[in-house]
Amino acid sequence: SAMSDIGLKPKLQQKTKVEKPKLYKVILLNDDYTPREFVVLILKAEFRLDMAQAEVVMLTAHQKGACVVSVYPKDVAETKTTRAIDAASKLGYPLQLSVEPE
Ligand code: TYC
Numbered sequence: 351s352a353m354s355d356i357g358l359k360p361k362l363q364q365k366t367k368v369e370k371p372k373l374y375k376v377i378l379l380n381d382d383y384t385p386r387e388f389v390v391l392i393l394k395a396e397f398r399l400d401m402a403q404a405e406v407v408m409l410t411a412h413q414k415g416a417c418v419v420s421v422y423p424k425d426v427a428e429t430k431t432t433r434a435i436d437a438a439s440k441l442g443y444p445l446q447l448s449v450e451p452e
Contacts, residue, residue, distance in 0.1 A: 373452040374427040376419040378411040384443040386412065392445070393419065396434045421452055 376397070378389070386408055393404035397419050410417035422430065427449045438445035 373421040377448045379446045380411045384445040
C-alpha cells in the first residue's frame with residue numbers, strides 16, 4: 351500500500367559524474383651548475399612567473415634544495431617540465447624539475 355511503502359523504495363538515481371581536476375606540482379630542483387639567471391629565465395618564459403616570483407622560487411630551490419613552481423593538469427605539467435629540461439640540456443646545464451601529484 352502507499353502507507354506501508356513509505357521509506358522502503360530503493361532510489362536508483364543516476365549520479366551525474368563530475369570530474370575532479372587532478373593537479374600536479376612542478377618542482378624545481380637545485381644543482382651546483384645551472385646559472386641563477388638561466389633558472390629565472392626558464393621560470394618566466396616557460397612557467398609564466400613574473401620577475402619577483404621567479405627570483406623567490408629560484409632562491410628557495412637554491413637554499414632549500416627544491417621549490418614548487420606551480421600546479422597544472424598532468425599533461426601541461428609534463429610538457430612544461432620536458433621543455434624546461436630540454437632547453438637547459440641544450441646549453442649543457444643539468445637543471446632538473448619533477449612532477450608529482452598535489
Ligand atoms: N645553485 C645554482 C648556482 O648556484 C643556481 C640554481 C638555483 C640552480 C636553483 C638550480 O633550481 C635551481 N648557480
